Amino acid sequence: xxxxxxxxxxxxxxxxxxxxxxxxxxxxxxxxxxxxxxxxxxxxxxxxxxxxxxxxxxxxxxxxxxxxxxxxxxxxxxxxxxxxxxxxxxxxxxxxxxxxxxxxxxxxxxxxxxxxxxxxxxxxxxxxxxxxxxxxxxxxxxxxxxxxxxxxxxxxxxxxxxxxxxxxxxxxxxxxxxxxxxxxxxxxxxxxxxxxxxxxxxxxxxxxxxxxxxxxxxxxxxxxxxxxxxxxxxxxxxxxxxxxxxxxxxxxxxxxxxxxxxxxxxxxxxxxxxxxxxxxxxxxxxxxxxxxxxxxxxxxxxxxxxxxxxxxxxxxxxxxxxxxxxxxxxxxxxxxxxxxxxxxxxxxxxxxxxxxxxxxxxxxxxxxxxxxxxxxxxxxxxxxxxxxxxxxxxxxxxxxxxxxxxxxxxxxxxxxxxxxxxxxxxxxxxxxxx
Numbered sequence: 082x083x084x085x086x087x088x089x090x091x092x093x094x095x096x097x098x099x100x101x102x103x104x105x106x107x108x109x110x111x112x113x114x115x116x117x118x119x120x121x122x123x124x125x126x127x128x129x130x131x132x133x134x135x136x137x138x139x140x141x142x143x144x145x146x147x148x149x150x151x152x153x154x155x156x157x158x159x160x161x162x163x164x165x166x167x168x169x170x171x172x173x174x175x176x177x178x179x180x181x182x183x184x185x186x187x188x189x190x191x192x193x194x195x196x197x198x199x200x201x202x203x204x205x206x207x208x209x210x211x212x213x214x215x216x217x218x219x220x221x222x223x224x225x226x227x228x229x230x231x232x233x234x235x236x237x238x239x240x241x242x243x244x245x246x247x248x249x250x251x252x253x254x255x256x257x258x259x260x261x262x263x264x265x266x267x268x269x270x271x272x273x274x275x276x277x278x279x280x281x282x283x284x285x286x287x288x289x290x291x292x293x294x295x296x297x298x299x300x301x302x303x304x305x306x307x308x309x310x311x312x313x314x315x316x317x318x319x320x321x322x323x324x325x326x327x328x329x330x331x332x333x334x335x336x337x338x339x340x341x342x343x344x345x346x347x348x349x350x351x352x353x354x355x356x357x358x359x360x361x362x363x364x365x366x367x368x369x370x371x372x373x374x375x376x377x378x379x380x381x382x383x384x385x386x387x388x389x390x391x392x393x394x395x396x397x398x399x400x401x402x403x404x405x406x407x408x409x410x411x412x413x414x415x416x417x418x419x420x421x422x423x424x425x426x427x428x429x430x431x432x433x434x435x436x437x438x439x440x441x442x443x444x445x446x447x448x449x450x451x452x453x454x455x456x457x458x459x460x461x462x463x464x465x466x467x468x469x470x471x472x473x474x475x476x477x478x479x480x481x482x483x484x485x486x487x488x489x490x491x492x493x494x495x496x497x498x499x500x501x502x503x504x505x506x507x508x509x510x511x512x513x514x515x
Contacts, residue, residue, distance in 0.1 A: 087116035092126035097134025107221035133166035137417040152179040168252035185209035212254035237283035245423035278311035316343040322367035347402035379485035387436030389427040411447035
């Protein structure tokens with residue numbers, strides 16, 4: 082049965098986190114099922130959706146820029162603003178002439194209905210919920226990733242922690258979780274469709290709760306029932322890493338030995354000002370447990386440089402602790418003030434110059450740690466999930482990640498008699514070298 086959306090072209094721009102990427106893929110699937118198709122590169126789209134981010138003031142600015150750009154480049158397109166920035170700034174966006182439709186969080190599942198109403202000229206419903214009182218997990222799913230070989234599965238949404246620098250609880254609402262059954266069904270659908278690796282993602286996956294069944298119970302059930310080659314975990318709080326967690330992950334080699342820790346700082350004073358609910362001792366205990374139980378696990382983390390009130394001594398404490406625990410990769414972010422958060426009003430805000438200097442030191446340390454970690458694997462066989470083909474110096478290379486998330490380029494010279502594209506989304510074992 083034809084609908085008013087049949088034949089319309091769609092372009093979706095995703096800003097921000099992996100949760101947004103998942104939700105964009107899910108919206109595209111819903112629209113394709115309603116008769117739309119994704120606009121080809123260079124093709125003008127009938128519908129342009131920007132799945133926005135609002136994690137910082139800069140993210141707000143980028144979201145506005147992208148929305149205006151969509152309308153400027155294609156005045157006839159229907160511009161849809163969706164997601165976190167909509168939740169944060171709905172009143173201002175309603176007056177923005179570049180935007181035709183607003184869709185808040187927990188309403189992306191309704192994208193087909195909302196666009197149908199728009200094109201039919203029906204009076205639209207309110208599509209920006211009171212997210213702080215919306216307790217239903219949004220029923221979205223994907224059957225295959227868009228533009229990648231790795232699939233993300235959103236297992237939960239929202240956060241109850243209220244870190245002082247973070248706006249996310251205000252734009253994503255309280256914790257809501259997908260059922261264990263639906264997660265396993267989605268994993269198995271992805272696997273049946275040829276996906277080799279899936280990443281469990283969410284706003285705070287450690288807070289997962291399906292009617293009393295927590296994150297560890299979810300992992301246990303996934304281990305029993307999934308058919309995926311690799312399962313990678315999203316950001317973990319240090320305190321989730323205990324003996325029970327270790328036992329579950331060790332029992333199933335399909336769980337990748339790559340653990341991304343949501344640290345933000347490795348100084349107790351700073352962690353307290355951030356309202357993070359763990360200590361440096363918790364961090365070191367988690368790192369020790371992981372290294373005692375897995376062969377050279379890849380430990381990665383996010384670190385904020387120059388948080389409000391961070392003294393030179395606090396910064397040096399974080400730097401010293403990072404030098405001690407030797408993470409594989411450190412994702413460093415200069416602290417960016419966000420209106421509406423507690424930290425935005427804290428005294429002793431640091432200058433951009435100080436934040437940049439501290440960021441540079443953290444990045445340099447991270448580069449040294451990364452090089453030392455990868456050096457351990459030279460000459461050893463590594464398993465690479467081929468994600469794309471790249472060109473370097475006139476030669477073709479497969480590019481992909483190992484279980485430990487090391488990015489590897491494989492010279493295609495041994496495969497030139499074959500169709501190189503057939504190797505994308507396959508796992509190749511090669512000897513690691515730098």
